[in-house]
Amino acid sequence: GxxxxxxxxxxxxxxxxxxxxxxxxxxxxxxxxxxxxxxxxxxxxxxxxxxxxxxxxxxxxxxxxxxxxxxxxxxxxxxxxxxGNGNAASSYCASVSGGNFNVASYNYASVSGGEVNVASGYSSSILGGYGNEASHFYESIVGESSPHHEVGVMKDA
CATH class of the missing domain: 2.160.10 (UDP N-Acetylglucosamine Acyltransferase; domain 1)
Structure with a gap:
């Protein structure tokens, strides 16, 4: 019910x-x-x-x-x-459009797709990619993978 x-x-x-x-x-x-x-x-x-x-x-x-x-x-x-899955828009007029485990956590911040991205700066935005963080006011990131989150990369021993 x-x-x-x-x-x-x-x-x-x-x-x-x-x-x-x-x-x-x-x-x-x-x-x-x-x-x-x-x-x-x-x-x-x-x-x-x-x-x-x-x-x-x-x-x-x-x-x-x-x-x-x-x-x-x-x-x-x-x-x-x-x-999407596990996404969060936690601040004033913040938005997340699809993707997986993305967060928009500051006023007017947005994430459009991708995975494990965080838009934490005022009016910041991320368009796709993996593991990115836009933490500065008005910062934008387009379809990158954060160097801090290497995906599927094997390093020589």
Whole structure:
């Protein structure tokens, strides 16, 4: 069954979804949460947040959204995650678009695809690649692999 605990909250279709913020919405998927009451830190209201499908996703920031994918979190106000696995958008208007274990953790930061990338500078962005970190204001990285994260490279003994 679904759980709704706030004014104008809705959980529609899917399995075991929860909508706990005012005006929060979950549509389809399984074990998804829209709203802050289920947030382990309890610091985001989740009002007017939305989760559309996927599995085990959480939109806990006010006006935040998660669209599909699984095990992803949008905890910043106005933050969004679109698909992928284990992604997090944790600051004001931060966004992650797909990929695997990517994080956008500062205001207006974004990661578009790739794997294990972190956009932690104000308005920073990463477009794909692996293991990159954009930690300076307005920094952009396009499709690289961090030299600190060598992938599939064997060194001579």
């Amino acid at each position: 679904h759980t709704t605990t706030a004014s104008h909250a809705s959980a529609i279709a899917g399995k075991n979804n929860t909508a706990t913020g005012d005006g929060a919405l979950v549509v389809g998927g399984e074990n998804n949460v829209a709203g802050g009451d289920e947030n382990p830190h309890g610091d985001a209201a989740g009002d007017y947040s939305v989760v559309l499908g996927g599995r085990a996703n959480r939109a806990s920031g006010s006006y935040s959204s998660v669209s599909g994918g699984y095990f992803s979190v949008a905890s910043g106000e106005g933050a969004s995650v679109s698909g």
